[in-house]
Amino acid sequence: METNTEIKKDTWKLGDHTFTSRFILGSGKYSLELIQAAVEHAGAQIVTMALRRANEGGLANILDYIPEGVSILPNTSGARNAQEAVRIARLAREVCGSDLIKIEIMRDSKYLLPDNYETVKATEILAKEGFTVMPYMYPDLNMARDMADAGAACIMPLGAPIGSNKGLCTKEFIQILIDEIDLPIIVDAGIGKPSQACEAMEMGAAAVMANTAIATSGDIAAMAGAMKLAVEAGRAAYLAGMGSVRAKGGSASSPLTGYLRD
Numbered sequence: 001m002e003t004n005t006e007i008k009k010d011t012w013k014l015g016d017h018t019f020t021s022r023f024i025l026g027s028g029k030y031s032l033e034l035i036q037a038a039v040e041h042a043g044a045q046i047v048t049m050a051l052r053r054a055n056e057g058g059l060a061n062i063l064d065y066i067p068e069g070v071s072i073l074p075n076t077s078g079a080r081n082a083q084e085a086v087r088i089a090r091l092a093r094e095v096c097g098s099d100l101i102k103i104e105i106m107r108d109s110k111y112l113l114p115d116n117y118e119t120v121k122a123t124e125i126l127a128k129e130g131f132t133v134m135p136y137m138y139p140d141l142n143m144a145r146d147m148a149d150a151g152a153a154c155i156m157p158l159g160a161p162i163g164s165n166k167g168l169c170t171k172e173f174i175q176i177l178i179d180e181i182d183l184p185i186i187v188d189a190g191i192g193k194p195s196q197a198c199e200a201m202e203m204g205a206a207a208v209m210a211n212t213a214i215a216t217s218g219d220i221a222a223m224a225g226a227m228k229l230a231v232e233a234g235r236a237a238y239l240a241g242m243g244s245v246r247a248k249g250g251s252a253s254s255p256l257t258g259y260l261r262d
């Protein structure tokens with residue numbers, strides 16, 4: 001019998017781009033030498049790049065350390081409003097030759113929380129210009145709907161403030177987005193350890209992105225590998241379908257009658 005291997009691969013899409021890896025690696029906090037090792041161990045097919053970092057160190061350098069075939073995801077880090085984000089995105093497309101753009105707009109430098117309103121405005125402009133727009137946002141259903149209507153290719157809600165390693169503080173609200181928004185939901189920021197990445201995937205997230213958890217670990221390559229396994233485990237569990245939670249009491253694991261499944 002003929003089998004469809006494409007279906008078996010469990011691919012997912014962002015605009016016209018198709019991926020098998022569901023772990024997106026942030027590259028903002030490593031030395032350049034460690035980026036390649038982290039990408040390889042993470043099995044990542046998408047790696048972020050802040051344009052402001054590229055300008056600091058010399059763009060040729062950072063791109064030299066990203067393995068071939070891996071998509072660069074420029075972000076608009078440093079933008080304080082839609083206008084600045086649009087300008088950075090256009091520059092990024094010229095420099096990287098990629099239509100992917102992660103919109104990050106922040107006016108608050110203490111908590112680094114994204115400005116959802118300005119993000120909707122930038123999404124609308126950039127989607128019309130043909131970008132595959134990936135808006136980073138505070139998880140709010142109404143704003144996520146506005147981003148979807150504006151042409152976003154996915155929604156990237158934060159788990160906790162960037163760099164905090166605090167985990168899924170916004171879990172309930174991310175679940176609402178997963179349930180209600182018909183776009184890939186990519187949990188981004190605050191993921192502090194593999195179990196949290198796994199939990200996001202078990203909830204039905206399409207992918208997870210992390211940077212600080214890996215960059216601040218004792219062994220960057222090993223932690224990148226652990227994140228990869230956690231994301232894969234969470235995805236497999238989601239596809240398998242979680243067992244139901246029993247509100248009260250227990251239930252014998254080896255019943256003599258009444259098997260749940262034959």
Ligand SMILES: CC(=O)[C@@H](O)[C@H](O)COP(=O)(O)O
Pocket residue numbers: 026027028048075161162163164165188189190191209210211212213
């Ligand atoms: C690199 C990048 O885009 C980060 O802004 C991203 O949001 C990751 O956040 P953490 O560093 O908390 O994983």
